[in-house]
Amino acid sequence: MIDIKVGNYNTLKVNRKVEFGYYLDNGEEGILLPKRFAPATLRLGDEINVFVYHDSDNRLIATTQKAKAVVGEIAKMKVVAVTKQGAFLDWGLMKDLFVPVSKQVSGMRLGGEYLVLLYVDEMTGRVAATEKVEALMRNEELTVHEMELVDLLVYRTSEIGYVMIINNKHIGMLHSNEVFQDLNVGDKVEGFVKKIRPDNKIDVVLGKPGFNKVEDEGDKIIRLLKENNGYLPYHDKSDPEDIYRFFCMSKKTFKMTIGTLYKQQKLHFTKTGIQLTDTV
Numbered sequence: 001m002i003d004i005k006v007g008n009y010n011t012l013k014v015n016r017k018v019e020f021g022y023y024l025d026n027g028e029e030g031i032l033l034p035k036r037f038a039p040a041t042l043r044l045g046d047e048i049n050v051f052v053y054h055d056s057d058n059r060l061i062a063t064t065q066k067a068k069a070v071v072g073e074i075a076k077m078k079v080v081a082v083t084k085q086g087a088f089l090d091w092g093l094m095k096d097l098f099v100p101v102s103k104q105v106s107g108m109r110l111g112g113e114y115l116v117l118l119y120v121d122e123m124t125g126r127v128a129a130t131e132k133v134e135a136l137m138r139n140e141e142l143t144v145h146e147m148e149l150v151d152l153l154v155y156r157t158s159e160i161g162y163v164m165i166i167n168n169k170h171i172g173m174l175h176s177n178e179v180f181q182d183l184n185v186g187d188k189v190e191g192f193v194k195k196i197r198p199d200n201k202i203d204v205v206l207g208k209p210g211f212n213k214v215e216d217e218g219d220k221i222i223r224l225l226k227e228n229n230g231y232l233p234y235h236d237k238s239d240p241e242d243i244y245r246f247f248c249m250s251k252k253t254f255k256m257t258i259g260t261l262y263k264q265q266k267l268h269f270t271k272t273g274i275q276l277t278d279t280v
Helices: 210-227 240-247 251-263
Strands: 008-018 021-024 031-034 047-054 060-063 074-082 086-090 097-100 113-120 127-130 149-158 161-166 170-175 188-196 202-206 267-269 274-276
Touching: 031 047, 097 113, 149 170, 149 202, 161 202, 210 240, 210 251, 210 267, 210 274, 240 251, 251 267
Parallel strands: 031 060, 097 127, 170 202
Antiparallel strands: 008 021, 008 047, 021 031, 047 060, 074 086, 074 113, 086 097, 113 127, 149 161, 149 188, 161 170, 188 202, 267 274
């Protein structure tokens, strides 16, 4: 028997064709890939990457549609129907994703968008979702370390910044004074672990750590200079808000970056701004 990951993508071989589609080999009776989702070039013996889930009759079914999230992931989804038993979300597939009432925080409303985590229900084996995400995150045993690049998801706002979900496993804090771009709940961004406290609370920062970040910002400044005839009216005395508005970076990062570019002889300073050198 082939190990099938329900609520995820699987690469399966086509072992028979029927009038309404193709059956993919799972070591048993096969998983149906409906004709409407099969590529026109699909042939017997081909391998194809498909998303596998249960249909309304509780049978495994395959599709080439792209799900908005797989089991274990967190994503923002829109409510398309509400019943006494729960809500149904649009997750990009023919069959909507179910959120039981017991897995909702304060009741989902039709048309609303909510952050949910996908899981496989132990009783039914079907994919379902829960809005109670934060309670499932664990910081007791960390799988990250300081200065490590991580995937971040904006979970909610707080008085001191943003509560972030780290690699779909841990909870961290992004402090307001470290934010230099617009963020909304549900946004997925790249960042790194700035500090792990003795109680395993995690502070994170957007972007990349150390000189890698400076190099990336340096490329950005060079590009902007080239797009503006080699000159920009910004320097180390410019207003921080003006710098952020134009470069989308803090004044500290800007000063550090132009200092590095100056040492690399890629730009020089004028009385009113920065100028590309003739070597760039």
